[in-house]
Amino acid sequence: MERKGKAFIISGPSGVGKSTVLKALFEGRDDLYFSVSATTRDPRPGEVNGQHYHFISPEQFMQWINEDAFLEYAQYVGNFYGTPMRYVDEAMEAGKDVILDIEVQGAMQVIAKRPDTIRIFIAPPDWDELERRLTMRGTDTPEKIQQRLLRAKVEMKTAMDYDYFVINSTVENAVAELRAIILAEHCRIDERMDELMNI
């Protein structure tokens, strides 16, 4: 059965545990492709080109913008970050499902270009738990944590037009829900229409 891959945006507020969930999601799954962003910032020690980011020059980035080669892009503290369309399309053509780790603002740009992209928001089980996780990381001041909490609440409100909310009560639970969503989306009638017409 020759099936085309689908694209899934996964967003979630700072501290929700998205990276841990994504890492677990990819375990043993070579039918999934993680979309690697392009950036104009310099590589940090240990960062590998094409794995952590596609490190490109500002000139190259501008050229890709002009060629409409990004699904979304943004500027952040003086550097550009973007999702090159090419790798996403190649993976989907090869039958892989593409996971895009993109924030709510970027997701809007993707949807404008590819309305059939599925959007999933990873939510904390409750705000106290999110505050606890942010505190436990030990990287932020109490003021910074309150700012992150407020931002998370705003993000969740703007994600109200997403397709799915996955609640990260445990990593196992969140991964099970993500895998169910990916499989269920491949069972959708519009997805299987072509196959069924042939039978």
Add this chain to the structure above:
Amino acid sequence: MERKGKAFIISGPSGVGKSTVLKALFEGRDDLYFSVSATTRDPRPGEVNGQHYHFISPEQFMQWINEDAFLEYAQYVGNFYGTPMRYVDEAMEAGKDVILDIEVQGAMQVIAKRPDTIRIFIAPPDWDELERRLTMRGTDTPEKIQQRLLRAKVEMKTAMDYDYFVINSTVENAVAELRAIILAEHCRIDERMDELMNI
């Protein structure tokens, strides 16, 4: 987490293996409730009231129709068959997902009353395979098998407004897809809105 159950209609052509798939789906799952139909026909040997059917009198059936107590009903070779709303609602209130084994015509009646019911059609991997399964059952003449095949194709066309198609290539595969659909539907944004507003 207090969640309300959802209702899922599962349809499929004769010979597709729906009963086997449903049996496997229910294994070890007490969060699922199988909707038992009411009928005016007499119980056959071994049939248990409330388990295989709710066996009721024609007068009772007519009263339930008048009370709008059925999600759907139909007459078939002189007897009435219908889905009583009450048991479905009770199960959903108790947090169970309800599985309704209903054909395409009945599904339309259910959707008219409960538009949020999810419709899943179980399709054969291909027509040759369906013909092979019908032949292997050994219960039908070749003419009858051709009639069933034609009916299956018509049924599939009328099921084009369903939500999902599950392809019964293997029982394990079909059950995995059904479970993924049920779980994914509980992750939908409209489903989780209330929970998220509280966090």
